Amino acid sequence: MLPALSGPFHGWRIVAAAGTIQFLLGALQAQSFGLYIAALAQEMGWSKTALAGAAALQSVEAAVVGPMLGWLLDRLGTRASIRWGLVIFGAGLLLLSQVDSIGVFYLSAVLMAIGGSLGGYFTLSVTVVHWFERRRARALSVLSLGLAAGGLVVPVIALSMERAGWRTTAAVSGVFVCLAGWLLASVIHSRPADLGQHPDGVEPARPAGPTAEETLPATAAPAEPGYTLAEALRTRAFWLLSVGHGLALLLVTSVNVHAVTHMTQGLGYSFTQASWVITVMTLGQVLGVVFGMSVGDRWNKRHLAALCMVGHGLGLLCLTWAAHPVYMLGFAVFHGAAWGLRGPLMHALRADYFGRRAIGTILGVSGAIVACGQIVGPMLAGALADLTSDYRTGYTLIALLAMAGSLTFLLARRPPTR
Numbered sequence: 001m002l003p004a005l006s007g008p009f010h011g012w013r014i015v016a017a018a019g020t021i022q023f024l025l026g027a028l029q030a031q032s033f034g035l036y037i038a039a040l041a042q043e044m045g046w047s048k049t050a051l052a053g054a055a056a057l058q059s060v061e062a063a064v065v066g067p068m069l070g071w072l073l074d075r076l077g078t079r080a081s082i083r084w085g086l087v088i089f090g091a092g093l094l095l096l097s098q099v100d101s102i103g104v105f106y107l108s109a110v111l112m113a114i115g116g117s118l119g120g121y122f123t124l125s126v127t128v129v130h131w132f133e134r135r136r137a138r139a140l141s142v143l144s145l146g147l148a149a150g151g152l153v154v155p156v157i158a159l160s161m162e163r164a165g166w167r168t169t170a171a172v173s174g175v176f177v178c179l180a181g182w183l184l185a186s187v188i189h190s191r192p193a194d195l196g197q198h199p200d201g202v203e204p205a206r207p208a209g210p211t212a213e214e215t216l217p218a219t220a221a222p223a224e225p226g227y228t229l230a231e232a233l234r235t236r237a238f239w240l241l242s243v244g245h246g247l248a249l250l251l252v253t254s255v256n257v258h259a260v261t262h263m264t265q266g267l268g269y270s271f272t273q274a275s276w277v278i279t280v281m282t283l284g285q286v287l288g289v290v291f292g293m294s295v296g297d298r299w300n301k302r303h304l305a306a307l308c309m310v311g312h313g314l315g316l317l318c319l320t321w322a323a324h325p326v327y328m329l330g331f332a333v334f335h336g337a338a339w340g341l342r343g344p345l346m347h348a349l350r351a352d353y354f355g356r357r358a359i360g361t362i363l364g365v366s367g368a369i370v371a372c373g374q375i376v377g378p379m380l381a382g383a384l385a386d387l388t389s390d391y392r393t394g395y396t397l398i399a400l401l402a403m404a405g406s407l408t409f410l411l412a413r414r415p416p417t418r
Contacts, residue, residue: 009201010189011131015139017187018124019146021086024180025120026150028093028173029112031282032157034260035275036096039166040105041261048261050102052382054109055257056375065117066371070126070364077190078127085119086181093174097167119181121147122367125347126360130191133199136351137296140344145289148340151282158275227354227415229361237353240412242366244305245346246373247405251312251398252339254377259319262391267322277328284336292341301345301352302413306406308345311338313403320395353414 037051073081092111099105117123124143132139160169192198232238263274288308296304315335318327347363354362377398384394 010195010197011128011139011192011199011201013187014131014189015128015142017184018128018143021082021119021124021181021184022121022143022146023150024177025089025116026147027153027157028150028177029089029116030147030256031151031278032154033256034258034278035154035158035161035271036166036170037257038260038264038271038274039161040099044102046102048258048382048385049379052257052378053102054106055253055378057106057110057113060371060375064368065114066122066364066367067361068364069117069122070360070362070367073123073126073190073360073364074358077194078123079185079188079190081123082119082127082188083182083185085115085117085123086185087115087178089115089119090174090176090178090181091115093170093177097169097171097174099167119185122363126363127188127190129347129351129359130356131199134202135200135297137301137344137348138293140348141289141293141296144292144340144343145286147343148282148285148289151285152279154278154282155272155275158272162271226357227362228358229365232354232358232362233365235353235415237412237415238350238362238366239369240408241346241349241353242369244309244405244408244412245366246370247402247408248309248312248342248346248373249370250373250377250380251316251335251402252377253374254381254395254398255316255319255335257378258381258385258391262319262385262395266390266392277332280329280332281336284333285340286336288337288340288342289344290340291337292344296341296345296348301349302409305342305345305349306409308338308342309406309409310403311335312342313399316395316399316402320392320399349412 033055037054040046041048041051069081089112092108092113092115095104095108095111099108121143125140128139128143129136157169160172189195227235260271260274260278263269263277264271269277292304311334315331315333315338318330318334322328322331350363350366351359381391381394381398384397385391388394
């Protein structure tokens, strides 16, 4: 181990760099993916189910790669994964700018998914979990703030598509994320020990001696659990958290993929107006993240997550049956705030329950289960929209499933500390 640094705790620099990476991924693809879907639907005339297939492929990739990636991150660290992941993600955007068939579109989506897995939220979260313990929910909330803030520039992306075209927008975005991501990854270090530091910047307590109280603040957390993957799989909490998270992303991904198309084709909004609705939703997401920064480490995380599932459902019902612009505001507030508050709690809960010992592997295997919701959500919404000519049936069903998912978090009690 290197000698302890005399400078400030490096963990918050990592959080800042990781949050900026999340901002880039959110602005250039995650939050604006629905814009590309709407543009392709208009230009290519592909069905909603076919377009949703790209999102499904991205989720299939996460389900396949996640467990192996988590295992590798636990053993090899995260910096190289983040750096090369962002290059692959940028290559996917460049390929998107050249799409001329559904096969090429799917290939670009898979490249962006692989890049997002290697260099995005999953890998960044594993890094942050290793650097923080007592302030874990706050640090993960700051990380999520980057993703939420990315949505604030969706109108800029929409304007670029209208002025320069969606192909030029995708190409420029791809080049930019490659260059910026390579530089930001240089700030990342996998674990505090790499720099001679400790989680939260606090030296652990000595086992005995008169100065033990001087090295452990009065607010320090109790000893953290240390579950292996096999041990975590034998707990009820692992499966309940995975199913609940999957039901949340069942809704989130269906909104990300189809909301703009629903607003433009089903509700009569213009492309620009729909992008502004997404921006207002993002403001709600930012407020949820900020609220989570203040309460995530003090309030019961699973109770907050259960409340957020109800908020997701109410928000989607507002979007589905919007008869007046005030319903769109309800969608933005309920869904956006629920997403911003709940998102960081998902990994924070698992780290609290199972510890850092095999957290990458545990998150990866859980992510494979969660990906089922990501696969089903957009496909279900798209297929039912093709059958019924609108999104109301599919979105209503998905909203009710998400609200029912609140029970999984209420039942996911913390397992015994190992």
